[in-house]
Amino acid sequence: MKRYLRMFVAMTVMAGFIVAQLGNVSGQSNALAISPRKDYNLSPGQSIDDTLTVTNRNSEEPLNLNLSVIDFDSQDETGTPKLMRDATERTAWSLKNFIDLPQQVVVAPGETTRIPIRIDIPADTGAGSYYSAIEYSAGGANGESQVNISASGVSLVFVTVPGQAKQQLSLLQFGAFVQDQSGNTGSFKGLYFSDRPKVLAYRLKNDGNIAENPNATIIVKDFSGKVVYEIEDANQKDQLALRGQTRRFDSCINPEDVVHNTSAGTDINSIVCGDTNFAPGRYTAELSVTYGSNGNETRTLTEKTTFWYLPWWFIGLMVVGLAVLIGAGFYVWRRIESYKGRKTRRR
Amino acid sequence: MNKHNRLLLNIVSQKSRFLYVFLVFVGALGLSMVTGGVVSANLYARLNNRSLTIGTTEPGEITSYTVTWQYPASSTIGSVRFVLCADPYVLDACSMTPAGNMSSALLSSQSGETGFSIASQTANEILMTRPASLAGTMQNTYVFDNVMNPTGIHSKFYWQIFTYPTADGTGTPNYISSVASATASPIMINTKVPPILYFCAALTIDDWCETVDGNFIDYGTLDAENGHSSSSQFGAATNALGGYVVTVNGNTMTSGNKKIQALATPTAYQTGQAQFGLNLRANINPALGQDVYGDGTALVTADYDTPDMFKYQDGDIVATSATGTVFNTFTVTYVVNVPPDLPSGVYNTTLVYICTASF
Numbered sequence: 001m002k003r004y005l006r007m008f009v010a011m012t013v014m015a016g017f018i019v020a021q022l023g024n025v026s027g028q029s030n031a032l033a034i035s036p037r038k039d040y041n042l043s044p045g046q047s048i049d050d051t052l053t054v055t056n057r058n059s060e061e062p063l064n065l066n067l068s069v070i071d072f073d074s075q076d077e078t079g080t081p082k083l084m085r086d087a088t089e090r091t092a093w094s095l096k097n098f099i100d101l102p103q104q105v106v107v108a109p110g111e112t113t114r115i116p117i118r119i120d121i122p123a124d125t126g127a128g129s130y131y132s133a134i135e136y137s138a139g140g141a142n143g144e145s146q147v148n149i150s151a152s153g154v155s156l157v158f159v160t161v162p163g164q165a166k167q168q169l170s171l172l173q174f175g176a177f178v179q180d181q182s183g184n185t186g187s188f189k190g191l192y193f194s195d196r197p198k199v200l201a202y203r204l205k206n207d208g209n210i211a212e213n214p215n216a217t218i219i220v221k222d223f224s225g226k227v228v229y230e231i232e233d234a235n236q237k238d239q240l241a242l243r244g245q246t247r248r249f250d251s252c253i254n255p256e257d258v259v260h261n262t263s264a265g266t267d268i269n270s271i272v273c274g275d276t277n278f279a280p281g282r283y284t285a286e287l288s289v290t291y292g293s294n295g296n297e298t299r300t301l302t303e304k305t306t307f308w309y310l311p312w313w314f315i316g317l318m319v320v321g322l323a324v325l326i327g328a329g330f331y332v333w334r335r336i337e338s339y340k341g342r343k344t345r346r347r
Numbered sequence: 348m349n350k351h352n353r354l355l356l357n358i359v360s361q362k363s364r365f366l367y368v369f370l371v372f373v374g375a376l377g378l379s380m381v382t383g384g385v386v387s388a389n390l391y392a393r394l395n396n397r398s399l400t401i402g403t404t405e406p407g408e409i410t411s412y413t414v415t416w417q418y419p420a421s422s423t424i425g426s427v428r429f430v431l432c433a434d435p436y437v438l439d440a441c442s443m444t445p446a447g448n449m450s451s452a453l454l455s456s457q458s459g460e461t462g463f464s465i466a467s468q469t470a471n472e473i474l475m476t477r478p479a480s481l482a483g484t485m486q487n488t489y490v491f492d493n494v495m496n497p498t499g500i501h502s503k504f505y506w507q508i509f510t511y512p513t514a515d516g517t518g519t520p521n522y523i524s525s526v527a528s529a530t531a532s533p534i535m536i537n538t539k540v541p542p543i544l545y546f547c548a549a550l551t552i553d554d555w556c557e558t559v560d561g562n563f564i565d566y567g568t569l570d571a572e573n574g575h576s577s578s579s580q581f582g583a584a585t586n587a588l589g590g591y592v593v594t595v596n597g598n599t600m601t602s603g604n605k606k607i608q609a610l611a612t613p614t615a616y617q618t619g620q621a622q623f624g625l626n627l628r629a630n631i632n633p634a635l636g637q638d639v640y641g642d643g644t645a646l647v648t649a650d651y652d653t654p655d656m657f658k659y660q661d662g663d664i665v666a667t668s669a670t671g672t673v674f675n676t677f678t679v680t681y682v683v684n685v686p687p688d689l690p691s692g693v694y695n696t697t698l699v700y701i702c703t704a705s706f
Contacts, residue, residue, distance in 0.1 A: 031547030031556035036587045036704030041404045041529070057547060057556035079705035080592045080664065137699070146600065147564040147681060148697040149579050151548035156706055162404070182646045183669035211706075215503065215527070217436045232434060232442050237588040237670070240706045260642070260673045262555070268586045270644060270670045290435040293503060293527035295400035300393060300435070300524070 029058035029109065030138045030151040032065075040159045041294075045123035051114035052155060054136060056107040063107040066137040067115070069096045072156070074245040077203065078184050081156060083133060093209070093243055095119070095132035095157055119159060127163030127296075128209035129243060131156065158211060158240075162294040167208035169241065169301065174287045176307040177201035177250060186250075192309045198273040200234070200285055201250045202303070206241040213240050214291040218251060223282045229253050234287070236271055280314040283307055392522050395419050396486065399506055399526035406530040407498040411455070414506060414526060415488040422521050424460060425479030425514035430507040431471040431497075435525035437507045444471045445497035445504045452491040459487030466515070474516045496530050503529040544591060545674065546702035548581035554641070555674050556582060564681065569694065571687040574618040576633040581700050582676040583666070584643060589705035590668035591645075593677075596661055596699045599623045600683065602692030607685060613656035622684040623696075624657030627665060627677050631655055636680035643672035657682050669705075 033055040040048055056063035071091045075082040090096050101117040117134075134155045176197040179186040188201065200220075206212055216234035221227050234251035241247035252273035260268040289301040394416040402410035414429070431449060432441035448470045457463055462477040473491070497504050505527050509520040550561030566575040585591050599609035600623050610624035616632050627647040630636045632655050639647055645668035650658050657680075666677055 028562060029559065030549050030562055031552070031559045033543050033545045033556075036542050036544040036585060036591070037706070053541070057545065058559050059557060061559075075664075079589050080667070081703050081706060083594075083701065083703070085596070133703070135701070146566050146683075146693075146695045147577070148695070149548055149550065149562045149564070150697055150699045151546060151581065152699055152701040153544060153546050154701060154703040156704060158706075182648065182667055184648075184667060213503070215435055215505075217434065230439075232436065232439075239589060242706070262584070262673055268584065268671050268673050269588060270672055271588060272644075272670065288436065290505075290525060290527060292398065293529050294404070295398055295528075297396055297398045298435075298505075298524075298526040 028138065029056050029061040029063040029107075030149070031057035032063060032107075032136060032138065032151070032153050033057055034136055034153040035155055037156045038158070040119060040157075042119065042121045042159055042161060043163075044121055044125045044161060047118060047120045049116065049118050052101070052117050052134065053112060053114055054105065054107055055112040056109055059110040061109055063109075063138060065105045065107065067101055067103055067105060068135050068137070069099050069101075070133045070135050070154075071096065072131070072133045074242045074247070076184075077246055077248040079239050079247075080184070081133065081154075083135070083154065085135075093128070093130045095130050095159060098122070098130070098159070099132065099134070099157065101134070119157075121159065121161060125161050126209075127161050127165035129158065129160055129165075129211035131158045131211060131242075133157065160210070160294070165208065165210050165296055167210050167212070167292050167296050167299075168206070169208065169212055169214065169289070169291050169299070170205040171287075171289060171301040171303050172203040172205055172246065174202040174285070174303040175200070175305045176285070179250065183250070190305075190307045192307065193312055193315075196276045196278045196309055197307060198253055198276055199250050200231070200253060200287075201248055202234075202287055202289065203246060203248045204241050204289070204301075205246045206243060209243055210296070211240045211242050212291045213238055214249075214289045216249065216251070216287060216289045218288075219286045220253065221284045221286070222279075228278070228283070229276070231255075278309045280309055280311055283309065392419065394508060394510070394522050394524040397508070397524055397526050399528045401494075401496065401528050401530075403496070404530045406496055408496050409493055410496060412452075412491045412494045412506075412528075413488060414491070414508070415486060416508070416524070416526075417486050418460075418482050418484050418510075418522065421484060422482055422510075423479050423512040424477075424482040424510055424521070426466070426474060426476040426511045426516040427463065428509040428511070428516050428520075429473045429475075430509070432505050432507050432525070435505045435507065435527060437509075437523045437525055441507070447471065447497035447504065448495035449473050449491070452494045454489060455492045456490040457488070459485045463489070476514050476516065479512055479514045503527060542587040542704070543585065544587065544702060544704050545584045546581070546591075546593075546700075547583075548579065548700040550579050552580045552582050552676060554582075554676070555584065566683060569683065569685045569689070571619045571685055571689070574616060574633065575683040576616075576635050576680060578635055578637075578678055578680050580676055580678050581666075581702075582641070582674055583645065583668075583702050584672060584674040585668070585704060586671045587704045588671050590670045590672060591702055591704050592664050593666040593700055593702045594662055595625070595659075595665050595679075596701055597697050598661065599659060600694040600696045602690070602694045605690045605692055605694075607683065607689070607694055609659040609661075610657055611660065613650055613653055613658045615655060616657060616682050616684070618684050619686060620684055621686050621689065622657070622682055624659045625679050625681045626651045626653065626657050627679055628652060628654040629678075630680055633680070633682065637678035639666070639675055639677050641673065641675035643675035644668050644670065645672055645675040645677075647677065665700075
C-alpha cells in the first residue's frame with residue numbers, strides 16, 4: 001500500500017504541468033450584434049444623450065460585457081482602423097474624455113439592450129473631427145486554461161464639430177486599378193491585356209483636422225470622346241480619409257448592388273464590381289472630388305488619366321494587319337522602282 | 348561593284364530604311380501606350396473660396412443659409428442661380444433632389460456684389476438677379492432666411508451655383524461651382540434599417556452566432572515529442588457597406604516571464620521546436636482545420652491563408668470583407684510545439700478576436 005502511495009506521489013510531482021481534460025465548458029456568451037458606427041454633429045458646449053444597441057445572439061448564455069473607450073488611427077490606405085488599446089496618451093482627435101457610458105453590462109440570452117451613452121463637447125473645443133472606438137469585450141474567458149478564446153465587437157464613434165477648421169486634401173494619384181483578392185491592396189495599371197478594367201482608384205492625402213468624406217464623380221470616355229461610363233458616386237460606401245491618412249478610394253466602374261435576404265432578419269447590401277464591356281482601345285477617365293462642408297470652404301480636385309485595353313487577340317490582329325500593310329507598301333514601292341528602272345534603261 | 352551587287356545593296360538599304368521607319372512607328376505606339384498620362388484638368392471656371400453655412404443641422408428645420416464666394420476674375424454678373432442637389436457634379440443634370448424647400452426663402456442680407464433680389468424660386472431652386480454689371484474679386488456673401496433643411500438622417504447635400512452675365516439667368520453661365528453642407532440627426536430614425544455588425548468566437552459556432560459553444564482549449568501536458576494542435580471558430584456578418592475586419596490579439600503562451608516563441612512569419616509545423624501559431628485553412632499537417640465557408644464575401648488575409656503554414660503576431664488582421672456581407676464562418680487551427688528544454692510551468696494565453704467595421 002505504501003509502495004503504491006509513493007508511486008502516486010512521485011508521478012504527481014514529476015508531471016510539472018497541470019493536466020486537465022479538454023474542456024468545452026462555456027457558461028458565457030461570446031456572440032453579439034452591435035451598431036458598428038455612430039456619427040454626431042455637435043457644436044462646442046453641446047451634449048447629446050444616445051443609446052448603443054447590443055444584442056446577445058446566444059439564446060442560452062448571458063453576455064457579460066466590459067465597455068471601454070479606445071482611440072484609433074488608420075492602419076493603412078484602407079478603412080481598417082488601428083485600435084490603440086495599449087496607448088497611454090490620448091490622440092489629438094480623441095473622444096475619451098467626452099464620452100460617458102457604463103463600464104459593464106449584462107445582456108440576457110437572446111435579448112437586446114440599449115446602453116446609454118452621453119457625449120459632452122467642451123465649450124472650448126475647436127472645429128474639426130473627433131473620433132474614438134467603443135470596445136465591447138465579452139468577459140468570462142477562463143484564465144487558468146491554456147488558450148482562452150474571447151470575442152470583442154467595436155463601434156466607431158465620429159463627432160464633427162462644425163466651424164472653420166483646417167481642411168487640406170491632396171489628390172496623389174488616380175488611375176485604373178487592379179485589386180488583390182481581398183481588395184485591400186493592389187496596383188495601378190495603365191495597360192490591360194487580358195481582363196477588362198473593373199476598378200478606378202484615387203488616393204487622397206488628408207493633412208487637415210477633419211475626417212473627410214469626399215464626394216467624387218468619374219467620367220470614362222473612349223478615344224473619340226464619347227462617354228462610355230459615368231460614375232455618379234465614386235465614394236458609394238461613404239468612406240473617410242482620417243486626419244493624417246493617405247486613403248485609397250476604389251470605385252467600381254460598373255457597380256452592382258446585391259441584396260441578400262438573411263435568416264437573421266436583416267437585409268444585407270453588398271457592392272460588387274460587375275464586368276465592363278470595354279472594346280479594345282484607349283480610354284480617358286476624368287475625376288472630380290469635392291469636399292468641405294458646414295461652413296468650411298467647398299473645394300474641388302480634378303485629375304485626368306488614361307488607360308488602354310488591348311487584349312492579346314486584338315494585338316495579334318493589329319500585328320497581322322500591320323504586316324500586311326507594310327508588305328503591301330513594300331510591294332508597291334518595288335513596283336514603282338522597277339518601273340522607274342525600266343524607264344531609265346529605255347532612255 | 349557590278350550592277351547586280353549594286354541592286355542588292357540598294358534593296359538592302361531600302362529595306363533597312365523601311366525597317367527603321369517600322370521600328371520607330373512601333374516604338375512611338377508603344378511609348379504612347381505605356382505613358383498613362385496624368386494631366387491636371389480644369390474642366391470649367393470655378394468660384395474661389397466658396398462655402399455654405401447652415402444655421403442648424405437638424406433635418407427638416409427652418410433655418411438660415413449663408414453662401415459665400417469670390418469670383419476668380421472681374422466678370423459681368425447679372426444673375427445667380429442656386430440649385431439644391433444631392434451631388435456636386437455641375438456638368439450634368441442633378442442626380443437626385445434632396446427633400447429640402449427653398450420656396451419661401453428670403454434674401455435677408457448681401458455683401459460684396461450687391462443689388463440682387465429673388466426673381467423666382469421653387470422648392471429646389473432660387474434665381475436672384477440684378478442689372479448686369481462688372482463684378483470684382485472681393486468676397487461675396489448672401490444670407491437666405493426661411494430655408495428648410497432636407498429631411499432624413501445624416502444627409503450631405505449641395506447647392507450648385509451658376510452665375511450669368513445676363514440679368515435673367517439665361518445663356519451660358521460664366522462660372523459654375525457647388526458648395527456642400529450636411530444635416531445630422533443624432534437620434535436614429537426608426538424607419539431606416541440601421542447598420543449592424545454580427546460577431547462571435549468560440550470553440551464551435553453555427554450560422555449567425557445563434558449557438559456558440561466553448562471558450563477555452565487545454566492541451567494537457569506539453570511535451571517536445573508530440574505536437575499539439577486544436578481549433579476554434581469565429582464568424583461575422585454586417586450590412587455596413589464598408590465591410591469589416593477581424594484581428595487576433597494577445598500574447599503568445601507564457602508562464603510568468605517564460606514564453607513559447609510565436610511564429611513571426613508563416614512557418615511549417617515542426618515538433619521539438621518552440622512554435623505558437625495559427626492559420627485559417629484546412630491543413631494536412633496537422634490534419635485539422637477547415638476553409639472559410641458561408642455565402643458571404645469575407646476572406647482570410649494572406650499570412651494566415653496557406654495550409655500547413657502557421658503564424659502569430661499580436662494585432663494581426665486575420666479576416667476581412669470589403670463590403671457588406673452575409674455570414675461567414677472561419678475555423679482557426681492553433682499549433683503549439685515545445686523544445687525539450689522548455690522550462691516547466693503552466694503556459695497559457697487569452698486570444699481576443701476583435702471585429703470592427705471599416706470606415
